[in-house]
Amino acid sequence: MGNVIGIGASPKRKEDQRFLTGRGSYVSDIKRPGMTAGAFVRSPHGHAKLRGIDKSAALAAPGVIAVLTGDDVADDGLGSLPCGWGITDAKGVPMKEPPFPMLAQDKVRFVGDMVAFVIAETPEQANAAAELLNVDYEVLPSVVGVLEAVRPGAPQLFDDVPNNICCDWELGDKAAVEAAFRKAAHVAKLSLVNNRLIGNPMEPRAAIAEYEPGTDRFTLWTTSQFPHVVRFLMGALVLNIPQHKLRVVAPDVGGGFGVKQFHYGEEAVITWAAKRVMRPIKWVASRSEGYVSDRHGRDHVTEAELALDETGKFLAFRVKTLANMGGYLSTFGPNIPTNLYGPLLGGVYTTPAIYCNVKVVFTNTVPVDAYRGAGRPEATFVLERIVDVAASEMGIDRVEIRRRNMIPKEAYPYQTPVLVQYDSGDPVGCLDGALVAADAKNFGIRKSESARKGKFRGLGYSTYVEACGLAPSRFAGRLGARGGLYESATVRVHPTGQVTVMIGTHNHGQGHETTFAQIVSEKLGVSFENVDIVFGDTDRVQFGMGTYGSRSLVVGGAALSKATDKVVAKGKKIAAHLLEAAEVDIQFEAGKFSVAGTDRMKTFEEIAGAAYVPHDYPLEVLEPGLEEQAYYDPVNFTYPGGCHIAEVEVDPETGTVTLVNYTAVDDVGTVINPMIVEGQLHGGIVQGVGQALFENAVYDEGSGQLLSGSLMDYCMPRADHLPMMKVETHSTLCTHTPMGVKGCGEVGTIGSPAAVINAVVDALSHLGVTHVDMPATPNRIWRLLQNASLPVAAE
Amino acid sequence: MKPFAYHQPTQIPDAAKLLTSIEDSKLVAGGMTLIPTLKQRLASPVALIDLSRLGSLKGITDDGATITIGAMTPHAVVAGSKLVQARIPGLAALASMIGDPAVRSRGTIGGSVANNDPAADYPAGVLGLGATIVTSTREIAADKFFLGLFETALEPGEIITAIRFPLPLKAGYAKFKAPASRYALVGVFVAKFADGVRVAVTGAGAGVFRVPPMEAALSQHFDPSAIAAIKIDTDGLTSDIHAEADYRAHLVTVMAKRAVDAALS
Structure with a gap:
């Protein structure tokens, strides 16, 4: 049964071998043949009308391949960045949901709002050309604090969002609360501010996009906590790319803290642009850029x-x-x-x-x-x-x-x-x-x-x-979630008994490659070293909602647990056949399938071998192979x-x-x-x-x-x-x-x-x-x- | 970062000649300020003249009456120097408080003094000790050298080669670090000589400055209590998101007391 390291043990983290020896593979480490560099031109103003953009100087700069703006996005008929939740006010009126264009179209609304994307042969050339883009702004007064934003006369960000209020949301029994306050012996009051924070993951955001005309497929490498969700939101709702023609890869990611669990406009722009220029494009944010663009x-x-x-x-x-x-x-x-x-x-x-x-x-x-x-x-x-x-x-x-x-x-x-x-x-x-x-x-x-x-x-x-x-999808749906919140895992047992897990959560510092391997090691009785966890690639992992909200072990781990249970259940059927016993009499413990009350047994590896070399196998009632998948939606x-x-x-x-x-x-x-x-x-x-x-x-x-x-x-x-x-x-x-x-x-x-x-x-x-x-x-x-x-x- | 030419002269006259002959050229010592500025594309010199091959600019010497520190001496070397620790422990302590270990290994005294960042530490030590700035062409007294926000008495083409420090009877530095940058929100260097006390403040205003009332009080009685009641005028002090001017003024008194304490300990 080898070296089982199970639940409750503290092995050193598997992933640290590559992280601590400089062998991680982050987006900015990846190079593609013919790769170009992209730079975003961002608004220097908090609030301004876009009167016009003159591309000529930027286009004439050395090495420049293309300059794309909001007009080009509009010309291509692309969608707005979607919001994953729709909340309603007390009367059931939906929140105001103004469009969020991937490149600004009529107005800029914050310092850092994206105005254009410049593609050039090198990052230096892209940055230099970005500085040459001539943008004509009509600067408007900005409002940055919530108290100021709801005051009469405050600058209005959107014509159809009066007083800048997106939604006036409420929860709870207002009348019961008022009644309780009337009979209170004491009422404590407090006014407070919860200060604005910037996440600052160690690795800045980055993306590479590539379009292959031979297969009509796009690939986006991105610093994301949830590649499948990016594939869905960007492919289905922004760029109109069929899901099977879009691969999203989130390789090693250097910290997220939430900052990387959103679909960003940069991802959509670079993917769209890669087909326009027919070359791969890489963009890596500077720390300064992160400050004005990371959520x-x-x-x-x-x-x-x-x-x-x-x-x-x-x-x-x-x-x-x-x-x-x-x-x-x-x-x-x-x-x-x-x-x-x-x-x-x-x-x-x-x-x-x-x-x-x-x-x-x-x-x-x-x-x-x-x-x-x-x-x-x-x-x-x-x-x-x-x-x-x-x-x-x-x-x-x-x-x-x-x-x-x-x-x-x-x-x-x-x-x-x-x-x-x-x-x-x-x-x-x-x-x-x-x-x-x-x-x-x-x-x-x-x-x-x-x-x-x-x-x-x-x-x-x-x-x-x-x-x-x-989250429980049905409950979340009632609260306004526009997607499911389950998780999935596939447990692939190889003919030699080693295990590869494909899971829809994303490891960017949490230790999943270790924790999930411990679960498999414990449940299947296989060596900890013989379990690898695969994540972060929509071509390799069946599906997943990603990592946020302390969900990976709770929801992803549960899917993994269910999938291992299915492996054991199928293993019992194979073992029953090989041991000539009734399936109900087969026990599985510590990596061994045995007939209850006897010393007749088959190891996990023997069962895996039989599943893939089905010479002596119940082919009439059971498929070969030993690979199981489970989806788990929490209750x-x-x-x-x-x-x-x-x-x-x-x-x-x-x-x-x-x-x-x-x-x-x-x-x-x-x-x-x-x-x-x-x-x-x-x-x-x-x-x-x-x-x-x-x-x-x-x-x-x-x-x-x-x-x-x-x-x-x-x-x-x-x-x-x-x-x-x-x-x-x-x-x-x-x-x-x-x-x-x-x-x-x-x-x-x-x-x-x-x-x-x-x-x-x-x-x-x-x-x-x-x-x-x-x-x-x-x-x-x-x-x-x-x-x-x-x-x-x-x- | 925009492209630039890169020169590594080995003789001071060659460096000075490059500096005057190439328009928009810049000296680079440790590069702790310049390189981030280049990376942010906030500066784009045509050429960088790297002083690191000028061996004569490194090292610390003692002539009995003064200590001379070569302009290209890194902060970590000053902080760790047995000589400086023995003769001017307050200066070694100041060097040990600059930035972080990486900055202290690369950053140099000459670079810091020439840059004259209003929140840098060395200007307080140099002015507080009444040091002499030795350049490729002349010697400049600290009192005449620092001219306000990033401005110094250096002429075009002039290169700092060393800083010469007189030996104080006692000296100390106290620094209240800006929480994020760890530059001096307020730093005060206090030095006692036979003929009086000098007090120099960095971080609080647009440039390093002396505080005559504190110098007078400490010359009478070199003890924190002598200056506890001396308030600094907020005129000319900096207000920003980290500290308002009146808080900085308050910290000048607190840090001056702590610098005296450090000098006495």
Whole structure:
């Protein structure tokens, strides 16, 4: 049976062999015969009318092959970039869905909006020619903030979208919430901003497109988290290329975090252009280009109110949010601040009535879409912040008020008032575990030590629950999804017993090649080394919806589990024939098919061999070969949850916040590879800490210029910003996924912003500080301390 | 990056001649600022004149009264120099705080001083220590060298060959790093000499500047308490998305105190 490395083991990651030795194959590593280079001309203005484009100087530049603009797109009758979700307002009126042309046609609506595509022999020539393109802009005033965008008289992005409001969405029983507020003993209120973020995957986006006239086929290599979805959206809805004539390959991809889970205009333009010039074209974004074209995340302005009775029990929760969509609707854009936000406002609490209203707003900024966590960190931040505000105002301990409102373990499955039904969980267990791991009871001692050094120390708690494992298709369809959200896997057993898995998820850092191999190794009893995972190529993989929303293990792993079950079932039929036994008497365990109660057996390899050399085989009733496929559509979301505790130290002299301790206790269901789960938690927490303390996308109101458009001005979290983290799991098993898994890709990002900010507020609470907006930069903290009239320079 | 010619002279006069004879040519030392600028196509010199073959520009020498650092000496060498650590530990500390290890291995003192970035560290050390900038044609006192935002007293064709530092009794540098770039949001270099104290500030304004009231107070009493109450006027200080002018002014006082602390420790 060889070297089985199964569920619960932590082998080193298979994929790291090539990544760590520089042998990965990324899009920008690929070279095609006769390949040309493309460069996009992007709008330098936040908002402008396109009066005309003069191509002559660019076309005359050395090496230039073609210059394509929105007029050429229109001439070819191509479609608009599609939005994958259609939401409706309270009256059932569909969202406003203006076209998103792949190259701007009448107007540009954000700095970075694509105006033209220049193709030349070399990248240098393409870039040089792009600078020569003469675009006549009539500059219009820009509006970048949501509050400004909905004001009367604000610049209007689209003639038929009054007040820039795409959709006025709501969820929950408004009347029940109002009734609960009327009888509340206390109402806590909080206004907050959820800061705009830029994902910054290590590898910038890139694409190569090629058209083969001999077969009339297109191939697009792209940095994508979901190549099959790109094939569908681009082929069927934008370029009118039949699916069988379009191959999309997403090879090794250097990080995604959501940024690469959309169908981008660049992909459509380069594929279309490759046929126009009859040469392969490569485009690789610079980091600067990424800042103004990669979809951004978050960007909410919110007012929240929590109604409580005299004991601190939550009676009702009301949230009103303005969510920034940017200049156009991106692939999942309107889904993120609505369906992935409102249904999470229950958190781990028994709040009986919840109402959420979200105005989804267009502005002259890069389109906003999913970024790790996507809606759920925003929901958690509102809820966990206002719980602290309420506790403080009512004089109830922050842990105690959470405990009083938590859903008890016995109450699962638990139906929330906002659509979702949690299948499993143990919030109290996570909280108790985190309190111990964080040594919360001795916090006072540490606070005193900090005070002796002139520092303010704070402890912050955040519980959370997330809906992940996206998603049950029928449920999602009712919410406005325009596609399915299942996953597929093929298990191909070779005649010699090795296994190749073709799976529709995409590995870009998550460790799928290892985790999925462990599942196969365990379930089929084959060596871990004898399992390879294939993904990211529509010609090699049957179908798939890709990787996002913590879905790969939950949905893809379930499909894989089902497919291995089918392999075993067929193997039993073959074994029954070879062992001359009834199929019901065949057992499969540890890589051996045996007849129950006897020592007669066949190894997995023998069965595979028989399937492919069917000399002694039940050909009348069974096909040769050993390859099975399964599709899995989940019956519900999964609901990982947990408790995070952050501990910070604030230097009142400079306003610097230092994260000194971080503890996470998470319920992610069954853990396949503990090392990988720990890594996912670390990464997720760091991204949440980044939002809380460092990262901020800042636009200039009026001009629409991105002021934080480089790594010099957009602060990414770094190793020296972070303490060693304590990460533990406290798992309850998901009741509806085949292996009990819940997903772990986003939990770190969801729990951490609120934990960190609650710690900062705690550190400053003695000065009357009740809220700190993110990121809690030194300047911002110093300003708060100034306003608190603190004698900071106390020496 | 746009195409350019590339020259690697081995003699200073040859380098100076290339620089004056080729219009739109630029010197490249470590390239830590210039190369990113070229990559972003924000500059397009016709020719680059690489100073790395000029062996005479590297190294650190001690004549008893001064320390002279060759213009092409990388920051990591200054930071790790036993000589600098012994004679002007504050300067070694400053060099160790520049950028990251890659930048410190490539970036040079001459390049940093010639570029005069308003948030670079070396200008604070050079002005704070009252150093002398030695060029291919003359010597320039630090007080006359830094002329504001990316401007210096260098003439066309003039090449920095070394920086000569007098030895202070005590010196220290404190830097509040800009969170993203790790340039100085505010950096303060304090140096005590027999005849007085010099205080130089980088990062806060359009160029490095001295703070006479702090110098006077520290000359009387070289202790952080002497300057704790000295407030900096916000006029001329920078406001940007990372820090407003009044915060920078506040940080000047805080970092000056910490620089004195560092000098005393």
